[in-house]
Amino acid sequence: MIPKGETMAIETIPAPMKQLYRDDQLEIDFVRGQALVQGNQLVLTRKEFELLAMLAANEGEIVPREVLMKRIWGYSMEIRTRTLDVHVRRLRRKIMEFGQPCIETVFGVGYRFQRYRADRQRQSFSSVACVAVPA
Amino acid sequence: MIPKGETMAIETIPAPMKQLYRDDQLEIDFVRGQALVQGNQLVLTRKEFELLAMLAANEGEIVPREVLMKRIWGYSMEIRTRTLDVHVRRLRRKIMEFGQPCIETVFGVGYRFQRYRADRQRQSFSSVACVAVPA
DNA sequence: ACTAGCTTTTACATTTTTTTTACAACTTGT
């Protein structure tokens, strides 16, 4: 709460980001840094969690590789290494230990997190249409 | 109690902390500065007790290294020394003399005290989810 | 000033996480 008579710089007002993400298989507590799949707590490293958090926070939206790299690794980071992919892989594997795949690859662009719905027969992620993204 | 007409910064209002902590193996009297494990009184130094108290007072929550260092050692304190770890070690050892481990390491962040439950087969602390820091 | 007990430092060992590398497999446009 902001005390009477005091002001706060716009920039410091925290974004109204949701505190947690939740669907039929996954629950993420962005604040406490915890994630549960089908009730099982995921053991994630920092980078893995950041990745999951960024993707889930933009569920349904494509997050370009560049954006992920810039936000998670900072401005530098050579494109020629497979660092991002390796982290995606490890994250996917940990999620699939208890649940269904929810991170799809958008060829040539980046990754997209898809909300899981129990009623759907299956998430068909086999291939994904390419999407143009605003620069 | 805050006198009428006065204000107090949110941060300085003391939390309504309980006088003692208690679970199936450990009992801590924050006021008297005593701790019992399975009925055995622990012989703790001041720093060790402060550490245990801070962690137990936040049971289930991760307490970052920085917070522990700031609160127990004051603002200064070089990050390059192993002081905190050494105290954690000695505290853990004393607790385990009579009981089960209850202080887990959260890699890259800090430590977390976990309430002991007699019904649980075992506390599996092997590894722990990491916490991401909100950008 | 001396001692006993507590605290901090130091120097490594160990563990965990992150990055790199080399190559395989896959997409897409032609």
Next chain:
DNA sequence: ACAAGTTGTAAAAAAAATGTAAAAGCTAGT
């Protein structure tokens, strides 16, 4: 089907964080 570009994978290397033992430094009480 081919070529070019992109992503997936496994394993190893590198980096970062934590654990440990021993010694040195402090401090309160005498």
